[in-house]
Amino acid sequence: MLLIVGLGNPGTRYRCTRHNVGFRCVDLIARNWGIRQSERRAKAVLSRGNHAGVDIVLAKPRTFMNNSGEGVDYLLTRFAAKPADLVIIYDDMELPLGRLRIRASGSDGGHNGMRSIISALKTQDFPRIRVGIGPPLPEQSSIPHVLGHFSQEEAPQIADSVKRVAEAVETLLEQSIDVAMNRFN
Numbered sequence: 001m002l003l004i005v006g007l008g009n010p011g012t013r014y015r016c017t018r019h020n021v022g023f024r025c026v027d028l029i030a031r032n033w034g035i036r037q038s039e040r041r042a043k044a045v046l047s048r049g050n051h052a053g054v055d056i057v058l059a060k061p062r063t064f065m066n067n068s069g070e071g072v073d074y075l076l077t078r079f080a081a082k083p084a085d086l087v088i089i090y091d092d093m094e095l096p097l098g099r100l101r102i103r104a105s106g107s108d109g110g111h112n113g114m115r116s117i118i119s120a121l122k123t124q125d126f127p128r129i130r131v132g133i134g135p136p137l138p139e140q141s142s143i144p145h146v147l148g149h150f151s152q153e154e155a156p157q158i159a160d161s162v163k164r165v166a167e168a169v170e171t172l173l174e175q176s177i178d179v180a181m182n183r184f185n
Contacts, residue, residue, distance in 0.1 A: 001055045003075055004029060004169060005044075007090040007113045009147075010062045018133040019065055019146040021158065022089040025131070025165040026058045032166055043074040052174050068113040069120025076121070083126040087172065088117065089165060093146060095132025098157040100164055102129050102172070102181045127177055129168060131161050 006022030014020050026047075030037070035049035035058055047058040057079060061071025076082065090113055095101055105125040108114035118124045134154075136145030150158050164184060172180040 001057065001079060001081055001085055002087065002173060003057045003059060003079060003081055003085050004087045005059045005061065005072055005075065005089065007065060007068050007088065008060060009064050010060075014147065016149050017147050018091055018093070018150065021091040021131045021133060021162065023060045024162050025089045025129075025169075026060055028162050028166045029169055030058050032170075041074075041078075043071045052170075054173060065113040065116075067116055069116035069118070072117045073120040083121050083123050086126040087169060088114070088126065088128040089169075090114065090128070090130060091133045091146065092130035093133050093135050093142060095130055095134075097132055097134035097154055098161040099132035100129060100161060100168060100184045101132075102168060102177065102185055103127070104177050104181075127172065129165055131158075131165060133158070 004026060006026030008014065008020035008023035030047045033049060033051045035047045035056060037045060037047045039046040043063060044059045044061050049056050059075055061068050063071040090111060092109065092111065094109065104127050106128065107124060108118055136142055168180045168184040171183060
């Protein structure tokens with residue numbers, strides 16, 4: 001089983017914000033693979049299916065970003081999975097807009113959602129895909145930046161990045177994380 005978890009904030013207010021890029025990626029993967037949303041639980045919205053002979057759970061935690069660990073821990077318990085069965089997809093303002101970075105493990109890199117997950121799971125050994133959303137403007141703090149919307153100029157670039165994340169996840173599933181890192185980093 002592979003648990004593909006996109007990070008974001010629940011609610012329509014945050015739907016198209018930079019912080020919800022992980023949700024957008026999971027939604028596109030679900031559409032591409034014909035996996036329909038099947039469950040709405042207290043801790044996550046789930047889509048379950050099979051792709052390339054592997055049981056897949058696509059999840060969007062219903063906890064806010066800073067409490068993502070609670071939702072991910074719930075998923076591992078619910079599906080009797082281990083951290084190595086995860087792929088976490090999330091935004092990263094330290095990466096240039098549109099850049100992808102795939103890793104098999106690593107630190108939180110200052111991302112509160114990842115800090116929460118690492119704390120809840122007591123390990124940083126799980127695959128992740130970071131999607132660059134670019135840094136805030138010099139006069140802007142990080143919170144309005146991550147909770148803000150992409151500009152009209154940025155929208156096509158981030159849409160392309162979301163497509164590349166879906167391709168990267170497919171590569172990771174059908175080949176290996178090493179192949180995905182070499183192709184998409």
